[in-house]
Amino acid sequence: MDTLTLTYIVVGATFALYIGIAIWSKAASTGEYYVAAKGVHPVANGMATAADWMSAASFISMAGIIAFSGYDGSVYLMGWTGGYVLLAMLLAPYLRKFGKYTVPDFIGERYYSQTARVVAIICALFISFTYVAGQMRGVGIVFSRYLEVDIDLGVIIGMVIVFIYAVLGGMKGITYTQVAQYIVMIFAYTIPAIFISLLVTGHVFPQIGFGAEVQDTGVPVLERLNGLLTELGFDEYTSGSKSKVDVFFIVLALMVGTAGLPHVIVRFFTVPRVRDARLSAGWALVFIAILYTTAPAVAAFARTNLIQTVSNAEYAQLPSWFQTWEHAGLIAWQDKNNDGRIQYHAGKAFEGAPQFTGEQGPQGQRLISNPPADNPNELYVDNDIMVLANPEIAQLPAWVIALVAAGGLAAALSTAAGLLLVISTSISHDLLKKNLTPNISERGELLAARISAAVAIIIAGYFGINPPGFVAQVVAFAFGLAASSFFPAIILGIFYKRMNREGAVSGMIVGLTFTFGYIVYFKFVNPAANTADNWWFGISPEGIGALGMIFNLIVALVVSRLTAPPPEHIQHLVEDIRVPRGAGAAQSH
Amino acid sequence: MDEKSPSAYWRKNLRLLVTLLVIWFLVSYGAGILFVDFLDQFRLGGFPLGFWFAQQGSIYTFIVLIFVYVWRMNRLDRQFDVHEE
Numbered sequence: 001m002d003t004l005t006l007t008y009i010v011v012g013a014t015f016a017l018y019i020g021i022a023i024w025s026k027a028a029s030t031g032e033y034y035v036a037a038k039g040v041h042p043v044a045n046g047m048a049t050a051a052d053w054m055s056a057a058s059f060i061s062m063a064g065i066i067a068f069s070g071y072d073g074s075v076y077l078m079g080w081t082g083g084y085v086l087l088a089m090l091l092a093p094y095l096r097k098f099g100k101y102t103v104p105d106f107i108g109e110r111y112y113s114q115t116a117r118v119v120a121i122i123c124a125l126f127i128s129f130t131y132v133a134g135q136m137r138g139v140g141i142v143f144s145r146y147l148e149v150d151i152d153l154g155v156i157i158g159m160v161i162v163f164i165y166a167v168l169g170g171m172k173g174i175t176y177t178q179v180a181q182y183i184v185m186i187f188a189y190t191i192p193a194i195f196i197s198l199l200v201t202g203h204v205f206p207q208i209g210f211g212a213e214v215q216d217t218g219v220p221v222l223e224r225l226n227g228l229l230t231e232l233g234f235d236e237y238t239s240g241s242k243s244k245v246d247v248f249f250i251v252l253a254l255m256v257g258t259a260g261l262p263h264v265i266v267r268f269f270t271v272p273r274v275r276d277a278r279l280s281a282g283w284a285l286v287f288i289a290i291l292y293t294t295a296p297a298v299a300a301f302a303r304t305n306l307i308q309t310v311s312n313a314e315y316a317q318l319p320s321w322f323q324t325w326e327h328a329g330l331i332a333w334q335d336k337n338n339d340g341r342i343q344y345h346a347g348k349a350f351e352g353a354p355q356f357t358g359e360q361g362p363q364g365q366r367l368i369s370n371p372p373a374d375n376p377n378e379l380y381v382d383n384d385i386m387v388l389a390n391p392e393i394a395q396l397p398a399w400v401i402a403l404v405a406a407g408g409l410a411a412a413l414s415t416a417a418g419l420l421l422v423i424s425t426s427i428s429h430d431l432l433k434k435n436l437t438p439n440i441s442e443r444g445e446l447l448a449a450r451i452s453a454a455v456a457i458i459i460a461g462y463f464g465i466n467p468p469g470f471v472a473q474v475v476a477f478a479f480g481l482a483a484s485s486f487f488p489a490i491i492l493g494i495f496y497k498r499m500n501r502e503g504a505v506s507g508m509i510v511g512l513t514f515t516f517g518y519i520v521y522f523k524f525v526n527p528a529a530n531t532a533d534n535w536w537f538g539i540s541p542e543g544i545g546a547l548g549m550i551f552n553l554i555v556a557l558v559v560s561r562l563t564a565p566p567p568e569h570i571q572h573l574v575e576d577i578r579v580p581r582g583a584g585a586a587q588s589h
Numbered sequence: 590m591d592e593k594s595p596s597a598y599w600r601k602n603l604r605l606l607v608t609l610l611v612i613w614f615l616v617s618y619g620a621g622i623l624f625v626d627f628l629d630q631f632r633l634g635g636f637p638l639g640f641w642f643a644q645q646g647s648i649y650t651f652i653v654l655i656f657v658y659v660w661r662m663n664r665l666d667r668q669f670d671v672h673e674e
Binding site: 077078081084085088093207208210211213220222238247248252273274281285286292293578579581582 | 625649
């Protein structure tokens with residue numbers, strides 16, 4: 001059976017599984033729709049959280065980013081895992097005890113203010129839409145590369161699948177689908193990595209393999225990679241080029257941002273008890289760490305493999321995957337010195353993405369019209385190729401390739417579904433029920449939730465088909481805004497009884513405005529100035545959310561001291577959420 | 590002061606939090622970022638030590654920290670009789 005047929009079968013089987021689960025777990029009440037009736041086992045919730053959290057970017061792009069940036073790529077590894085420590089200790093148990101459905105719920109009640117609730121709703125919607133557009137695009141990309149269908153058609157198929165199980169099943173359907181998606185995803189990610197580790201080092205665990213010696217040479221993997229890179233004029237793999245202060249702030253922004261993302265927080269509302277919320281965060285991190293500790297190994301192996309295969313090789317002699325991915329536009333070669341060999345060195349071969357002319361060069365390569373940059377490098381490689389092409393580069397069997405396709409789709413769909421749920425809940429629960437139409441019936445609210453989920457899917461699909469040019473750049477937004485708005489407001493709400501409405505609202509507004517303004521200035525208004533010399537304290541837009549969080553904290557503390565303390569019943573509420581007992585009562589909302 | 594008062598429970602909780610978050614900070618921001626160059630002169634198998642903390646060690650420590658927190662908090666909840674049934 002050829003790879004394409006096999007891929008169709010595997011992907012089709014996983015889709016059938018997801019839909020089957022959705023039908024089995026159809027939501028009948030708003031409690032089931034929003035938080036799966038708070039009945040999810042902590043291990044299952046950990047797995048669902050992991051699938052929810054690990055997006056198309058984690059699955060497809062992260063290893064590639066690390067492969068091409070070496071030590072600097074560590075910011076994602078630490079930043080996207082360390083946030084769970086904060087979640088487990090500072091947020092999850094208390095928010096579970098609070099016992100409502102959403103983050104704006106907590107902000108609105110704790111700060112006894114509709115303004116605070118509305119600010120929170122706007123943030124939640126903005127963060128979720130930014131994020132979900134990227135996921136739908138990811139679905140389209142996987143479809144087009146593995147199943148040879150048009151990207152747009154791929155996005156539409158993805159929309160239909162998510163529509164069926166998110167709109168029908170709500171949080172309950174999404175949770176159990178995500179458990180299945182996690183399993184698909186993790187097999188798809190680790191199996192190629194294990195094969196490659198065995199091949200190169202003889203170690204089963206890639207986490208150990210990439211610190212071991214290359215078989216029959218006695219040279220450690222990383223040492224050899226450093227040697228290959230410096231020979232070609234690159235920086236050493238194991239040392240970074242970003243400034244320490246920037247790395248520090250990026251990691252902080254990603255950690256705090258992770259802990260403040262509404263689609264992650266809401267998962268901890270779904271478990272039965274406070275201690276399950278704590279435990280569940282631990283399991284989530286275990287499941288996430290399986291992928292996140294494998295990723296840097298994949299990165300190191302893949303980069304070595306790439307250099308050894310292409311550097312100074314004759315184009316005509318290259319293995320077939322090179323043409324496959326050149327055809328997909330993820331690799332391009334510009335034969336600057338016309339010797340028919342690939343020169344791979346530091347620096348970009350040319351500016352931007354390759355513009356293919358449609359003609360073929362003397363070696364059969366796809367010609368590109370980009371003006372060549374003034375350096376000897378002739379090769380353009382997209383980050384994503386490191387995971388997508390890995391099974392082919394390592395000459396793994398066709399079923400592994402099919403599995404990677406299903407894994408990429410699982411990663412994108414699971415995250416998209418989690419985000420869509422936040423969007424629909426924000427509208428039906430936070431905006432309608434708690435703000436505009438408080439008398440709405442249970443059935444009306446459930447219908448509103450389903451309609452807003454459907455509308456959100458259509459909007460997300462639109463952005464997936466017509467991606468705004470800035471999607472890749474606005475990831476900084478989602479984390480920066482979560483870090484500078486939600487995180488401080490929630491933490492202060494739990495750990496500082498004296499924090500009042502005035503303090504929290506002004507803190508959120510200052511944090512948001514500052515972070516938003518900084519990112520917009522450097523990413524859109526004046527991108528030419530986006531260099532370390534112009535950054536405040538040397539902090540890049542990716543890390544600025546951490547500074548925004550600090551501003552938020554300072555403003556909130558100062559303003560709260562200057563204004564009246566929160567009312568008595570709010571202080572009791574804070575005392576109440578600090579102890580676990582009684583969380584079960586909130587179940588019968 | 591009552592030994593079993595909510596404020597005593599809260600103080601013990603905060604003390605545990607601070608201890609664990611100090612370790613959290615040391616393995617990631619300390620070993621993985623601020624002192625990475627110093628630690629890189631040492632080796633752990635084929636890894637420069639600082640690099641290992643940044644790409645592996647910090648993540649393993651995070652997991653241990655959460656499970657230690659879960660275990661200690663469950664004990665504390667029982668001690669102060671605020672645990673769930």
